[in-house]
Amino acid sequence: MRIGITGVAGFIGSHLADAFLLRGDEVVGVDNLSMGSLANIEHHRENPRLRFHELDVRDLDAMRAAFRSVDRIVHLAAFKIPRYGNAIETLEVNNLGGRNVLEIARDGQRRVVLASTSDVYGKNPGVPFREDSDSLIGPSTIPRWSYAVSKLFDEHLAFAYQATHGVPITILRFFGSYGPRQHLSWWGGPQSVFISAILRDEPMEIHGDGMQSRSFTYISDLVDGIVRATDFDGMPAALFNLGNTVEITILELARLIKELCDTPHELKLKRVPYSSLGKYEDVMRRVPDISLARRVLGFDPRVDLRTGLGTTIAWQRKAMAMPPAGSLASEGRGHA
Ligand SMILES: NC(=O)c1ccc[n+]([C@@H]2O[C@H](COP(=O)([O-])OP(=O)(O)OC[C@H]3O[C@@H](n4cnc5c(N)ncnc54)[C@H](O)[C@@H]3O)[C@@H](O)[C@H]2O)c1
Numbered sequence: 104m105r106i107g108i109t110g111v112a113g114f115i116g117s118h119l120a121d122a123f124l125l126r127g128d129e130v131v132g133v134d135n136l137s138m139g140s141l142a143n144i145e146h147h148r149e150n151p152r153l154r155f156h157e158l159d160v161r162d163l164d165a166m167r168a169a170f171r172s173v174d175r176i177v178h179l180a181a182f183k184i185p186r187y188g189n190a191i192e193t194l195e196v197n198n199l200g201g202r203n204v205l206e207i208a209r210d211g212q213r214r215v216v217l218a219s220t221s222d223v224y225g226k227n228p229g230v231p232f233r234e235d236s237d238s239l240i241g242p243s244t245i246p247r248w249s250y251a252v253s254k255l256f257d258e259h260l261a262f263a264y265q266a267t268h269g270v271p272i273t274i275l276r277f278f279g280s281y282g283p284r285q286h287l288s289w290w291g292g293p294q295s296v297f298i299s300a301i302l303r304d305e306p307m308e309i310h311g312d313g314m315q316s317r318s319f320t321y322i323s324d325l326v327d328g329i330v331r332a333t334d335f336d337g338m339p340a341a342l343f344n345l346g347n348t349v350e351i352t353i354l355e356l357a358r359l360i361k362e363l364c365d366t367p368h369e370l371k372l373k374r375v376p377y378s379s380l381g382k383y384e385d386v387m388r389r390v391p392d393i394s395l396a397r398r399v400l401g402f403d404p405r406v407d408l409r410t411g412l413g414t415t416i417a418w419q420r421k422a423m424a425m426p427p428a429g430s431l432a433s434e435g436r437g438h439a
Pocket residue numbers: 109110111112113114115116133134135136137138139140158159160161178179180181182183196200218219220221276277278279280281286292
């Protein structure tokens with residue numbers, strides 16, 4: 104198959120490209136390098152089965168030209184964290200990007216695999232979340248919800264394109280993924296900033312009391328699920344949770360990472376009250392019910408947190424000693 108991937112130079116996109124290329128598929132990848140880096144796909148520089156286009160997913164004509172011959176499109180390009188002043192980009196990139204991908208897929212009725220997020224369940228206290236659980240989104244006065252709303256909009260738009268234009272769609276709600284190539288900032292998730300803090304002997308920032316929980320999915324497990332979902336053609340419109348079901352509090356995560364980093368220093372925690380984060384609301388528990396993906400796709404996450412974090416810490420030790428991600432991009436290096 105020839106697979107189109109938006110956000111191919113990002114964390115998940117680059118690993119997904121690896122998986123498709125490894126099994127012999129062709130990949131047409133696009134990215135505007137705003138948050139991704141060519142360093143993530145540099146190892147495929149000489150691979151004729153990867154074509155890379157530097158473009159913005161908001162540009163419909165450029166997208167149409169890049170994806171004219173692909174069989175399926177996996178849409179990953181997005182902005183994720185509006186709390187750092189990216190609220191307009193989050194709403195705009197996520198909605199225009201989603202609409203453009205669906206519009207392009209109308210030609211030839213090509214399947215769109217759309218990356219969504221566990222954040223769409225919002226403050227719903229009823230874990231584990233099933234795909235038909237309610238979305239309990241906070242008020243629009245709190246910017247963090249713009250991400251969930253933008254992804255919910257994309258989901259609704261995808262269902263509408265399926266119903267109105269017959270475009271086959273598969274929506275995937277990812278639950279916090281981690282692994283090599285994750286961003287070395289909050290963009291990469293709490294595990295990423297905790298590892299950096301411990302390796303630098305700095306305090307780990309704990310928001311609130313640290314009793315909020317998450318479930319973390321190692322990147323190879325997530326990619327396996329995305330590949331299975333991309334191959335899947337059994338329903339015109341499908342929606343799956345993809346994640347690991349093991350729940351851990353943020354405080355337990357901090358302690359586990361400290362243990363695995365095995366540094367000689369004391370564990371240093373810095374409590375950050377929610378009130379100091381401006382208008383912010385956290386999600387207290389986030390655990391997926393993955394029985395649908397297990398049954399229909401054969402999805403079966405296998406990498407336990409200790410093992411996955413061990414590999415990630417080893418990678419991050421090296422990455423922190425290297426020039427920051429994006430430096431290759433700013434030098435203008437890349438595929439045509
Ligand atoms: N990483 C996670 O744990 C997680 C969890 C839930 C959902 N998701 C979703 O998965 C997808 C991929 O996430 P990721 O962690 O790999 O993020 P990432 O930031 O590493 O990758 C996203 C890529 O999209 C690119 N991009 C952003 N705006 C663009 C634009 N306007 N035009 C072209 N490219 C653009 C960025 O440069 C980046 O390379 C996103 O849709 C995200 O919302 C991720």
